[in-house]
Amino acid sequence: xxxxxxxxxxxxxxxxxxxxxxxxxxxxxxxxxxxxxxxxxxxxxxxxxxxxxxxxxxxxxxxxxxxxxxxxxxxxxxxxxxxxxxxxxxxxxxxxxxxxxxxxxxxxxxxxxxxxxxxxxxxxxxxxxxxxxxxxxxxxxxxxxxxxxxxxxxxxxxxxxxxxxxxxxxxxxxxxxxxxxxxxxxxxxxxxxxxxxxxxxxxxxxxxxxxxxxxxxxxxxxxxxxxxxxxxxxxxxxxxxxxxxxxxxxxxx
Ligand code: APR
Numbered sequence: 001x002x003x004x005x006x007x008x009x010x011x012x013x014x015x016x017x018x019x020x021x022x023x024x025x026x027x028x029x030x031x032x033x034x035x036x037x038x039x040x041x042x043x044x045x046x047x048x049x050x051x052x053x054x055x056x057x058x059x060x061x062x063x064x065x066x067x068x069x070x071x072x073x074x075x076x077x078x079x080x081x082x083x084x085x086x087x088x089x090x091x092x093x094x095x096x097x098x099x100x101x102x103x104x105x106x107x108x109x110x111x112x113x114x115x116x117x118x119x120x121x122x123x124x125x126x127x128x129x130x131x132x133x134x135x136x137x138x139x140x141x142x143x144x145x146x147x148x149x150x151x152x153x154x155x156x157x158x159x160x161x162x163x164x165x166x167x168x169x170x171x172x173x174x175x176x177x178x179x180x181x182x183x184x185x186x187x188x189x190x191x192x193x194x195x196x197x198x199x200x201x202x203x204x205x206x207x208x209x210x211x212x213x214x215x216x217x218x219x220x221x222x223x224x225x226x227x228x229x230x231x232x233x234x235x236x237x238x239x240x241x242x243x244x245x246x247x248x249x250x251x252x253x
Contacts (some may be wrong), residue, residue, distance in 0.1 A: 001227070001228050001229070002053065002223070002228075002229045002231050003228060003230050003231065003232075004231045004232065005232070006237060006240040007023075008230075008240070008241065008244060010248075012164045013227065013241075013244045013245060013248050015087040015133045015211070016185060016241070017244075017245045017248040017249050017252075018054045019097065019099070019100045019184045020094065020097060020099055020145070020184065020186050021099040021100075021182055021183050021184045021185075021199075022045070022097045022099070022100050022101075022168070022183060022185050022186075022187070023025070023098075023100075023101045023102075023103070023179040023180055023182070023183035023185075023186050023205060023210070024090060024093075024101070024102045024103065024184075024186070024187040024189060025103050025104070025105070025176075025187070025189065025191060025198060025201050025202060026102070026103075026105065026106060026111070026190050026191065026234075027104075027106065027191025027192065027193075028044075028088070028190060028191070029104070029105060029189065029190020029191060029217075029220075029233075029234060030084075030086050030087060030104075030106070030110075030111075030189050030190035030234045031084075031087075031108055031110050031146075031190070031218060032105055032190065032233070033084040033085070033233060033234070034081040034082060034084045034087070034110060035077075035080075035081045035085060036077060036078060036081055036108055036110075038041030038190075039051075039192075040192050040194065041218075047243055051164060052164070053066070053067075054067055054070045054075075055131050055161070055163050056067070056163045056164045057163055057165065058165075058167065059163075059211070060132075060156075060158055060163070060247045063112060064148050064156050064158075065147070065160070065179055068145075068148035070156075071126060071159045071161070072145070072146075073091055074126060075127075075247055076124060078108045078109075078110075081108075081110070082110075082113070082123045083110045083111070083113045083114035084110075084235045085235045085236075085238065085239045086189070086233070086234035086235040086237075086238045086239075087110050087111055087113070087114035088114045088115065088152075088239075088241045089114070089238030089241070089242045090111065090114070090116055090149055091111070091114045091115035091116045091117075092115075092239060092242050093238075093241075093245075094118070095247075095248070096117055096242070099179075099182070100118075100120050101118070101120065101175070101176070101179035102116055102118065102119050102120065103119075103120040103122055103175075103176035103179065103198070103201065104119055104120065104121060104122065104123075105122050105123050105191060105195065105198050105224070106121075106123070107121070107123055107124055107125045107126040107136065107159075108126060109125055109126075109127055111156045112171065112180040119171075120176050120178060120179075121172060121173045122168050122169075122172055122198050123161060123168070123198075124159075124160045124161045124162045124163070124169070125157055125160055125161065126159055126160075126161055126250070127139065127160075128160035129149075129157050129158060129159055129160055130157065130158065130160055131151035131153060131155040131156070131157055132155050132156050132157070132158055133151065133153050133154065133155025134151060134153045134155055134158075134250075136151055136153070136245060137187075138151070140224070141251060145164050147176070147182060148192060153200070155195050160236040168197065170214050173197060176198075176201055177201065177204060180201045180202070180204040180205040180210070181204060181205070181208045182208075183208075183210040184209075184210055184211065185210055185211045185213060186202055186211070186212050187202075187204065187212070187213045187214075187215060188201075188202040188212065188213070188214045188215070188216075188222055188223065188226070189214075189215040189216070189234050189235075189238075190216060190234050191216070191217065191220070192220050192221075193220045193221055193222040194220075200221075201221075202214075202222055202226075203222075203225070204208075206227075211227045211228070212225065212226045212228075213226065213227065213229075213230065214226040214228070214229045214230065215230045215237045215238070216229070216230075216231070216233070216234075217231060217232055217233050218231075219231075232247050242243055
């Protein structure tokens with residue numbers, strides 16, 4: 001069922017309000033309303049930059065300074081933006097359900113800034129860095145490091161983001177997979193659902209009995225299998241969903 005406005009059917013809200021175990025996968029779309037570009041929208045990052053050059057180890061080794069500059073550019077943007085009502089609604093949802101797991105493909109840490117306490121970062125984060133040789137970790141104030149830094153061991157320092165062709169953090173993926181298998185409702189929010197293994201999580205959830213809810217203003221390859229497709233921005237849908245759930249629970253006493 002595709003829903004195009006926030007007059008969510010009461011029975012859907014009542015179904016949700018009665019649930020115990022919720023899992024969520026977010027993508028770049030949940031940060032779009034904060035002013036952070038997505039990747040595959042028509043004006044997205046991959047329409048202006050080449051992912052192979054900028055988000056792969058080969059690209060990094062071929063031109064470390066270019067990749068460092070690109071991540072400094074993205075860090076500068078992320079430093080200048082705030083979480084939006086969608087991020088904040090998910091932080092509130094975490095308190096409404098006994099079992100709530102948020103897995104994100106995003107590296108911007110806006111979920112954490114919005115108050116989400118437990119965030120599974122499937123693709124790492126853009127804040128931390130590590131040495132490609134000895135893997136020592138480093139944190140830098142965003143703007144202060146123009147020239148790509150080197151570790152005292154001589155190795156190049158790179159952002160702690162999972163690049164194309166790299167393995168996702170095993171523990172994080174395992175926890176996200178487990179949450180998908182145990183979810184009664186699984187939300188896929190702001191993701192084109194094109195990049196695996198993250199894109200498998202909503203399908204794993206649904207195959208284990210979860211109601212699959214997609215929140216995305218545009219259709220994705222998940223839309224045809226989702227039980228509910230909320231065809232609207234996350235910053236519009238999520239705050240209303242949270243308020244309606246709280247209202248149903250308050251009137252149930
Ligand atoms: N609310 C919800 N969804 C939105 C909004 C919004 N306000 N604005 C855009 N979207 C949707 C777009 O319609 C699109 O389907 O967000 C989705 C973003 O898709 P992508 O740009 O492909 O981003 P994502 O799915 O997170 O990409 C996955 O690919 O490049 C890699 O590692 C990178 O984590 C990223 C992964």
